[in-house]
Amino acid sequence: MLRLALMAIFLASSFSAAAEPRVYFGHQSVGANILQGVKELGPTTGLRLSIKDEFLAENGDPLRKLQNFKAAVGEDSRYDIALIKFCYVDVNADTDARALFERYRATIAELRAKNPRTVFVHATLPLTTVQSGPKALAKRLLGRAPYGTIENVRREEYNRLLRATYAGREPIFDLARLESIAPDGTSVTVSWDGATVPAMSLAYTEDGGHLNAKGRAMAAQEFVRVLAAASRPLQKIEGLATPVRMSR
Secondary structure: OEEEOOOOOOOOOOOOOOOOOEEEEEEOHHHHHHHHHHHHOOOOOOOOOEEEEEEOOOOOOHHHHHHHHHHHHOOOOOOOEEEEOOOHHHOOOOOOHHHHHHHHHHHHHHHHHHOOOOEEOEEOOOOOOOOOOHHHHHHHHOOOOOOOHHHHHHHHHHHHHHHHHHOOOOOEEOHHHHHOEOOOOOEOEEEEOOEEEEOOOHHHOOOOOOOOHHHHHHHHHHHHHHHHHHHHHHOOOOOOOOOEEEEO
Protein backbone atom coordinates (compact mmCIF):
# COMPACT_ATOMS: atom_id res chain seq x y z
CA MET A 1 0.00 0.00 0.00
CA LEU A 2 1.45 3.30 -1.12
CA ARG A 3 1.14 6.32 1.14
CA LEU A 4 0.99 9.72 -0.45
CA ALA A 5 -0.10 13.20 0.42
CA LEU A 6 -2.65 15.04 -1.70
CA MET A 7 -2.94 18.73 -2.47
CA ALA A 8 -5.33 20.59 -0.22
CA ILE A 9 -5.61 23.88 -2.07
CA PHE A 10 -9.28 23.25 -2.77
CA LEU A 11 -10.21 22.15 0.73
CA ALA A 12 -12.29 24.64 2.68
CA SER A 13 -11.30 22.92 5.91
CA SER A 14 -9.05 20.14 7.07
CA PHE A 15 -10.15 16.87 8.50
CA SER A 16 -9.56 14.74 11.55
CA ALA A 17 -6.97 11.99 11.31
CA ALA A 18 -9.33 9.80 13.30
CA ALA A 19 -11.55 9.10 10.29
CA GLU A 20 -10.32 7.62 7.04
CA PRO A 21 -13.01 7.38 4.34
CA ARG A 22 -12.59 4.37 2.10
CA VAL A 23 -13.03 4.99 -1.63
CA TYR A 24 -13.72 2.52 -4.44
CA PHE A 25 -12.79 3.80 -7.92
CA GLY A 26 -13.61 1.61 -10.93
CA HIS A 27 -12.03 2.77 -14.18
CA GLN A 28 -9.76 1.99 -17.13
CA SER A 29 -6.79 3.81 -18.68
CA VAL A 30 -7.99 7.41 -18.28
CA GLY A 31 -8.70 6.66 -14.64
CA ALA A 32 -5.13 5.40 -14.35
CA ASN A 33 -4.01 8.72 -15.86
CA ILE A 34 -5.91 10.56 -13.14
CA LEU A 35 -4.39 8.49 -10.34
CA GLN A 36 -0.95 9.04 -11.84
CA GLY A 37 -1.73 12.74 -11.70
CA VAL A 38 -2.63 12.39 -8.03
CA LYS A 39 0.79 10.89 -7.35
CA GLU A 40 2.46 13.65 -9.35
CA LEU A 41 0.85 16.36 -7.23
CA GLY A 42 3.62 15.75 -4.73
CA PRO A 43 3.74 15.63 -0.94
CA THR A 44 1.60 18.38 0.57
CA THR A 45 -0.94 18.72 3.31
CA GLY A 46 -3.98 16.87 2.08
CA LEU A 47 -6.95 14.66 2.63
CA ARG A 48 -6.83 11.29 4.32
CA LEU A 49 -8.51 8.66 2.14
CA SER A 50 -8.04 4.99 1.44
CA ILE A 51 -8.50 4.49 -2.31
CA LYS A 52 -9.11 1.06 -3.78
CA ASP A 53 -8.93 1.27 -7.57
CA GLU A 54 -9.61 -1.46 -10.11
CA PHE A 55 -9.66 -1.76 -13.88
CA LEU A 56 -13.26 -2.69 -14.72
CA ALA A 57 -13.72 -5.06 -17.65
CA GLU A 58 -14.12 -4.25 -20.31
CA ASN A 59 -13.59 -1.28 -22.61
CA GLY A 60 -16.31 -0.96 -25.22
CA ASP A 61 -18.85 -2.75 -23.03
CA PRO A 62 -20.21 -0.23 -20.50
CA LEU A 63 -23.05 -2.50 -19.40
CA ARG A 64 -20.57 -5.17 -18.38
CA LYS A 65 -18.61 -2.50 -16.51
CA LEU A 66 -21.76 -1.60 -14.59
CA GLN A 67 -22.28 -5.25 -13.66
CA ASN A 68 -18.70 -5.50 -12.44
CA PHE A 69 -19.03 -2.24 -10.51
CA LYS A 70 -22.16 -3.53 -8.81
CA ALA A 71 -20.37 -6.74 -7.88
CA ALA A 72 -17.34 -4.84 -6.56
CA VAL A 73 -19.36 -2.51 -4.32
CA GLY A 74 -21.74 -5.28 -3.25
CA GLU A 75 -24.12 -5.15 -0.31
CA ASP A 76 -23.37 -3.67 3.09
CA SER A 77 -20.35 -2.10 1.43
CA ARG A 78 -17.12 -1.44 3.27
CA TYR A 79 -16.67 1.65 1.07
CA ASP A 80 -17.66 5.12 2.22
CA ILE A 81 -17.39 6.60 -1.29
CA ALA A 82 -17.72 4.80 -4.63
CA LEU A 83 -17.58 5.83 -8.27
CA ILE A 84 -17.28 4.33 -11.72
CA LYS A 85 -15.75 6.28 -14.59
CA PHE A 86 -16.53 5.07 -18.09
CA CYS A 87 -13.91 5.40 -20.83
CA TYR A 88 -14.39 7.43 -24.00
CA VAL A 89 -14.37 4.18 -26.02
CA ASP A 90 -17.48 3.01 -24.17
CA VAL A 91 -19.56 5.40 -26.28
CA ASN A 92 -19.51 5.58 -30.07
CA ALA A 93 -21.64 7.13 -32.79
CA ASP A 94 -24.23 4.34 -32.50
CA THR A 95 -24.60 4.38 -28.71
CA ASP A 96 -28.04 5.00 -27.24
CA ALA A 97 -26.87 7.50 -24.62
CA ARG A 98 -30.23 7.69 -22.86
CA ALA A 99 -30.50 3.91 -22.52
CA LEU A 100 -26.96 3.74 -21.12
CA PHE A 101 -27.68 6.49 -18.62
CA GLU A 102 -30.91 4.85 -17.49
CA ARG A 103 -28.99 1.64 -16.85
CA TYR A 104 -26.40 3.62 -14.89
CA ARG A 105 -29.07 5.40 -12.84
CA ALA A 106 -30.83 2.12 -12.07
CA THR A 107 -27.54 0.53 -11.00
CA ILE A 108 -26.73 3.42 -8.66
CA ALA A 109 -30.26 3.37 -7.21
CA GLU A 110 -29.97 -0.36 -6.53
CA LEU A 111 -26.56 0.02 -4.91
CA ARG A 112 -27.71 2.98 -2.81
CA ALA A 113 -30.67 1.00 -1.49
CA LYS A 114 -28.29 -1.75 -0.37
CA ASN A 115 -25.59 0.64 0.86
CA PRO A 116 -27.32 3.68 2.38
CA ARG A 117 -24.13 4.88 4.09
CA THR A 118 -22.08 4.96 0.87
CA VAL A 119 -21.72 8.26 -0.99
CA PHE A 120 -21.81 7.73 -4.75
CA VAL A 121 -19.85 10.19 -6.89
CA HIS A 122 -20.99 10.51 -10.50
CA ALA A 123 -18.40 10.93 -13.28
CA THR A 124 -19.08 12.38 -16.70
CA LEU A 125 -17.84 10.54 -19.76
CA PRO A 126 -14.42 11.75 -20.91
CA LEU A 127 -14.15 13.33 -24.35
CA THR A 128 -11.73 13.07 -27.26
CA THR A 129 -10.25 15.58 -29.63
CA VAL A 130 -11.83 15.87 -33.07
CA GLN A 131 -10.06 14.87 -36.26
CA SER A 132 -8.63 17.87 -38.10
CA GLY A 133 -6.58 18.57 -41.20
CA PRO A 134 -7.16 17.81 -44.90
CA LYS A 135 -8.86 14.45 -44.30
CA ALA A 136 -11.30 15.99 -41.86
CA LEU A 137 -12.07 18.79 -44.32
CA ALA A 138 -12.65 16.26 -47.08
CA LYS A 139 -15.06 14.33 -44.88
CA ARG A 140 -17.05 17.45 -44.12
CA LEU A 141 -17.24 18.36 -47.80
CA LEU A 142 -18.64 14.89 -48.43
CA GLY A 143 -21.16 15.30 -45.63
CA ARG A 144 -19.36 12.90 -43.33
CA ALA A 145 -18.40 13.60 -39.73
CA PRO A 146 -14.69 13.70 -38.83
CA TYR A 147 -13.72 11.21 -36.15
CA GLY A 148 -14.65 12.40 -32.69
CA THR A 149 -17.57 14.54 -33.84
CA ILE A 150 -20.62 12.30 -33.47
CA GLU A 151 -18.87 10.36 -30.70
CA ASN A 152 -18.61 13.55 -28.63
CA VAL A 153 -22.24 14.37 -29.42
CA ARG A 154 -23.26 11.04 -27.90
CA ARG A 155 -20.99 11.56 -24.89
CA GLU A 156 -22.52 14.97 -24.26
CA GLU A 157 -26.02 13.48 -24.50
CA TYR A 158 -25.08 11.14 -21.67
CA ASN A 159 -23.32 13.86 -19.68
CA ARG A 160 -26.27 16.23 -19.90
CA LEU A 161 -28.55 13.55 -18.50
CA LEU A 162 -26.11 12.89 -15.67
CA ARG A 163 -25.79 16.58 -14.80
CA ALA A 164 -29.55 17.15 -14.99
CA THR A 165 -30.17 14.24 -12.65
CA TYR A 166 -27.46 14.76 -10.03
CA ALA A 167 -26.09 18.33 -10.19
CA GLY A 168 -26.73 20.20 -6.95
CA ARG A 169 -27.96 17.01 -5.29
CA GLU A 170 -25.03 14.61 -5.32
CA PRO A 171 -21.29 14.99 -6.03
CA ILE A 172 -20.18 15.02 -9.68
CA PHE A 173 -16.67 14.60 -11.03
CA ASP A 174 -17.17 16.52 -14.29
CA LEU A 175 -14.15 15.35 -16.25
CA ALA A 176 -15.74 16.27 -19.58
CA ARG A 177 -16.11 19.91 -18.58
CA LEU A 178 -12.48 20.06 -17.48
CA GLU A 179 -11.22 18.49 -20.70
CA SER A 180 -13.17 20.95 -22.85
CA ILE A 181 -11.83 24.14 -21.26
CA ALA A 182 -8.45 25.11 -22.72
CA PRO A 183 -5.70 26.49 -20.45
CA ASP A 184 -6.58 30.03 -21.58
CA GLY A 185 -10.18 29.54 -20.44
CA THR A 186 -11.78 29.20 -23.86
CA SER A 187 -14.31 26.43 -24.47
CA VAL A 188 -13.46 23.81 -27.09
CA THR A 189 -16.49 22.68 -29.08
CA VAL A 190 -17.47 20.84 -32.23
CA SER A 191 -20.62 21.34 -34.29
CA TRP A 192 -22.54 18.80 -36.32
CA ASP A 193 -26.09 18.61 -37.63
CA GLY A 194 -27.23 21.61 -35.61
CA ALA A 195 -25.63 20.49 -32.36
CA THR A 196 -22.63 22.16 -30.72
CA VAL A 197 -21.00 20.08 -28.00
CA PRO A 198 -17.76 20.09 -25.98
CA ALA A 199 -14.62 18.41 -27.29
CA MET A 200 -11.28 17.70 -25.67
CA SER A 201 -8.62 20.41 -25.78
CA LEU A 202 -5.44 19.43 -27.61
CA ALA A 203 -3.51 20.88 -24.66
CA TYR A 204 -4.42 17.94 -22.42
CA THR A 205 -3.55 14.96 -24.61
CA GLU A 206 -0.93 13.53 -26.92
CA ASP A 207 -3.08 10.84 -28.55
CA GLY A 208 -6.51 12.46 -28.64
CA GLY A 209 -7.97 10.75 -25.58
CA HIS A 210 -5.54 9.91 -22.80
CA LEU A 211 -4.32 12.63 -20.45
CA ASN A 212 -0.83 14.08 -20.74
CA ALA A 213 1.03 15.70 -17.83
CA LYS A 214 -1.00 18.92 -18.00
CA GLY A 215 -4.26 17.00 -18.32
CA ARG A 216 -3.37 14.68 -15.46
CA ALA A 217 -2.60 17.58 -13.14
CA MET A 218 -5.84 19.35 -14.02
CA ALA A 219 -7.98 16.23 -13.58
CA ALA A 220 -6.22 15.07 -10.41
CA GLN A 221 -6.79 18.37 -8.60
CA GLU A 222 -10.51 18.24 -9.38
CA PHE A 223 -10.67 14.55 -8.44
CA VAL A 224 -9.20 15.36 -5.02
CA ARG A 225 -11.54 18.33 -4.57
CA VAL A 226 -14.62 16.24 -5.34
CA LEU A 227 -13.56 13.41 -3.02
CA ALA A 228 -12.85 15.96 -0.28
CA ALA A 229 -16.33 17.42 -0.65
CA ALA A 230 -17.91 13.96 -0.74
CA SER A 231 -16.06 12.95 2.41
CA ARG A 232 -17.21 15.88 4.54
CA PRO A 233 -20.39 14.21 5.82
CA LEU A 234 -18.21 11.26 6.88
CA GLN A 235 -15.58 13.20 8.76
CA LYS A 236 -15.27 15.37 11.81
CA ILE A 237 -13.73 18.72 10.94
CA GLU A 238 -10.83 19.08 13.30
CA GLY A 239 -7.12 19.77 12.88
CA LEU A 240 -4.87 19.00 9.95
CA ALA A 241 -5.57 16.43 7.25
CA THR A 242 -3.25 13.48 6.86
CA PRO A 243 -1.80 11.46 3.98
CA VAL A 244 -3.77 9.39 1.51
CA ARG A 245 -3.37 5.67 1.10
CA MET A 246 -3.93 4.19 -2.34
CA SER A 247 -4.15 0.48 -2.99
CA ARG A 248 -4.91 -2.09 -5.59
